[in-house]
Amino acid sequence: MLNIVLHEPEMPANTGNIGRTCVATGARLHLIGPLGFKINDKMLKRAGLDYWDKLDVTEYDDYNDFLAKNPGAKVYMATTKAHKTYTEVNYEEDCYIMFGKESAGIPEEILVDNEDTCIRIPMIGDIRSLNLSNSVAIVLYEALRQHDFSHMNCEGHLHRLNWKE
Template identity: 55%
Template sequence: MNIVLLNPEIPYNTGNIGRSCVLTNTKLHLIKPLGFSLDEKQIKRSGLDYWHLVDLKVWESYDEFMEANKGKKIYYATTKTKQKYSDVRFEENDFIMFGPESRGIPENILNANKDMCITIPMIKMGRSLNLSNSAAIILYEAFRQLNFNFNE
């Protein structure tokens, strides 16, 4: 599996997601610009002693990422769709993209990929769940569908 963070802003979230990626044998993709340095102690602190084990790929831009991953199945996590994450059939090498914490994936990307947008149901009171929680929820649903085959 692949988790993609488009312009992540909070190092603690990225560190937590990195730790989840290590423990599920999932590749983590970060698309610049990042809201922090990968050398910051916050990212390493939240990733604990797992951060150096993250299978990490950093991309200079969304366009570079898309060019390198043509034809790959990419799901876009958003609050702006009705299709639940549990309604899709994940496959072993799928990508699950999350946008920046403060604004999510840009509308133009979502509009160009409407059939691939997925959401986590919640009550209308809140805007969205925490990024690292959302990534864990969807990642573990994908692995549940794959019988928790982490390909160790």
């Protein structure tokens, strides 16, 4: 099972959307505090729709609490400062993919200590970053693709109607 980690997220709507994506993919969500909202925030629930109660979510007081409760975890860190793109790594089935807060990303001191596992999404020009929930979806689905979407429904079904009647 893949793990999505949000380091100090600020916007409840983004976190709600990410929670919904996690439910749809079977990923766990880890929230590292302090959060910029309360977990019962109506914007969070609104963005997550009726999926929030199905979400496997864990909260942590801070980054050190996260490390203490997940010893030895392989953590990839999404940042615009990375040398490698998100497609250049092989995601382990139980790895963690961390994303920083909307206004500042993952703190530089954390990135420096984990430079080998930093990844980036390519962009053109001087664009600062993509929306957090979009970034999570891009990287998460690459990790799932690498595992052949092993536990997911990969085939849809059309309901054929007789349109000539």
